Structures are given as structure tokens and as C-alpha cells.
Amino acid sequence: MTEIKNFFKRDRFAESIGIELLTVSLGYAKAKIDIKPEHLNGFRAVQGGVLFTLADLAMAAASNANGQLAVSINASINYIKSAYGTTIYAEAREVSSNPKLASYEVTISNDKNEVIATLQGLMYRKKESLQDIIQKLPE
Numbered sequence: 001m002t003e004i005k006n007f008f009k010r011d012r013f014a015e016s017i018g019i020e021l022l023t024v025s026l027g028y029a030k031a032k033i034d035i036k037p038e039h040l041n042g043f044r045a046v047q048g049g050v051l052f053t054l055a056d057l058a059m060a061a062a063s064n065a066n067g068q069l070a071v072s073i074n075a076s077i078n079y080i081k082s083a084y085g086t087t088i089y090a091e092a093r094e095v096s097s098n099p100k101l102a103s104y105e106v107t108i109s110n111d112k113n114e115v116i117a118t119l120q121g122l123m124y125r126k127k128e129s130l131q132d133i134i135q136k137l138p139e
Contacts, residue, residue: 027094029061046083055106055119058092063123075121085110
């Protein structure tokens with residue numbers, strides 16, 4: 001799965017805010033972000049967009065782990081509690097899939113293993129492979 005991890009290093013936004021992809025396997029991925037002052041909102045909790053981006057990257061990695069390009073066509077996040085902590089994690093798991101669509105649930109938790117948000121997403125599997133994308137759109 002090193003190839004998938006390397007592919008997602010191409011996600012410049014996720015890379016720029018410090019998201020790290022920890023584990024990837026078919027239908028599963030775990031990512032983390034170490035919280036910095038620039039990730040905090042006005043009342044010093046982790047900004048919701050940071051949580052969404054972390055969950056989105058984990059879901060993208062899990063759904064692309066087979067090497068076929070999958071893109072998000074819907075995602076809904078529920079913020080359960082304010083996000084505090086030094087590290088935030090997102091674990092994405094495939095719930096169901098068919099040749100064109102796959103459903104994912106992502107659990108976002110803090111370093112105390114408290115669930116702070118959940119995301120449900122629907123991915124569309126395209127005809128292209130990740131290798132096709134790398135060839136069409138090199139660095």
C-alpha cells in the first residue's frame with residue numbers, strides 16, 4: 001500500500017496542513033493530523049474544515065486502495081463535540097460497494113479516543129486507474 005500512500009502525497013492541500021496517512025488497506029484507511037495553532041478556530045477548538053479534510057483524505061485513500069480512481073460524490077459530517085487535543089485521527093471503513101458506488105463511514109477521534117465527529121460518504125468509481133491519472137497529470 002506504499003503506492004497509495006505516495007499517490008496521496010500529491011494532495012497538496014492535505015500535505016500543507018500536515019495530514020499524514022498512517023495505514024491503508026482495501027476499504028480501510030487511517031490518517032492523523034498533529035494540531036497546530038493555525039488549525040484552531042476562534043474559541044480554540046480544531047476548526048471544522050480541518051476535521052472534514054482529514055476525514056475526506058482517509059475516505060479517499062480507503063476507496064482508492066484497489067488502484068481504481070474513486071471520487072467523492074457526497075459527504076455529510078456530524079460534529080458531535082468540540083475537537084480538542086494534540087492529535088486528531090480519522091478511520092475510514094467501507095460499508096458497502098458495487099462496481100460503480102461505494103459507501104464509507106469515517107470516525108474522527110481525538111488523542112483520548114473520544115469520538116468528536118463522524119462522516120458518511122458516497123464514492124463513485126471511475127474507469128481510470130490511479131496510474132492513468134499519474135500519467136495524465138504528472139507532478
